[in-house]
Amino acid sequence: MSPMHLNVNITTAGVHRGAWRRSQESARAFHDPGHYVRNARIAERGLLDAVFLADQSYLHAGPLPGAALDPLITVAAMAQATTRIGLIASVSTTFHHPYTIARAFASLEHLSGGRTGWNVVTTRNPPAGRNYGFPDLPSREERYARAAESVDVVTRLWGSWEPGALVADRDAGVQVDQSRVHPIDHVGQYFSVTGPLQVPPSPQGRPLIVQAGGSSGGLDLAAGYADAVFTSQVTAEAAREYYTNLKKAVVQRGRAPESLAVLPGLVFTLGSTEAEATRRRDDLNELVPEADRLAAFAGWIGVDPAVLDLDKPFPLHELRDIGDTYFSVGFDRSARIHLEANRHRTVRELVAEGPAGHWKITGTPEQVADAMEEWYRGGAADGFNLMADAYPDGLEDFVDHVVPILQRRGLFRREYDATTLRGHYGLAERLAPTVTEEIS
Known part of the structure; x- marks a missing residue:
């Protein structure tokens, strides 16, 4: 098997809603370039594929407004502070x-030495659309059709220079061989x-090229263009089914x-013992009023918090139609699977674990490594998109304690053997020769 692929999703102060309240530094993480740089360096120390x-x-309205720096600008800052880690930014x-x-x-690409990735998103949030002049967002089908055409145009533009087009011959006075640079003449x-x-x-x-999404349009886009897919799964069985179907679509x-590469999201909380990990999770929960955690949980699932009784099981009949055009099909499906599998548990217990969109593990480094290995060897994943409960210490704990276990088991690299992000993923990375190669 090829080595496990590991990206880390830097979700400002952390994926837990209480992470930003741990310190003044955490509260300012969402707009602090140094926060992203520090975590990129930690990820690089752990030999991860990408940030x-x-x-x-x-x-957003409320205490967590979703404010954050522009991903492309942030990636540029991280590129200057690192040398090997890949840098993936989302652009709609x-x-x-x-x-x-x-x-x-x-x-x-030139700023980073060939270490970037584009996470292709179609954007499903109507308030975002209004910021860009859309009173109503296009339907899911139209958004994915537009995305497919956009990716096709972008990749053709990236390929519009033939090998050898960049000459840089000062004596001959030729910088670019225009006969090897071609228009794409796209009209769509x-x-x-x-x-x-x-x-x-x-x-x-x-x-x-990275893509995330569980709808039929998202799967088709991924099968046709993506090099990696960030997917939302909560059980090994569902993850294996998704993995198998997507790989078949790729072959077709x-x-x-x-x-x-198929990369389920993995939210983790680590401790030296299971009790310590649970205590860390509970400490983070205590930073957020239970009513706020309930509202966040209900909002993620898509129900009115008023219909939820903390001391009763989740009312499955309240789940919305999974076909709603402005909600994530992947998250909807994962949440439904999670809630049905935990129908015996109370809402209070479910809320304590947080929103159910991704696979969550609270435990020791060995428990996390065991679970990751089971999914990886069991045909459910080629790796994972990691999400720490809180940054930077959550990521540091993973790098210092989980990565060495994966390395001892032969599941993860012990050093970078490539200088580009495509190289980290084992993909062809020299699609165009450098000036030096061409001249020599």
């Missing part, structure tokens, strides 16, 4: 033009782009199954 940055394009195809996306990532349903791109390819040729699109 992953999600995005929200609107300010609903709001941004493909030429802008292609140029921005091509520029970041949503975009008209002539091209070519004005930025040459980086050492890895093009950025890694004429690609090798190993050309796409």
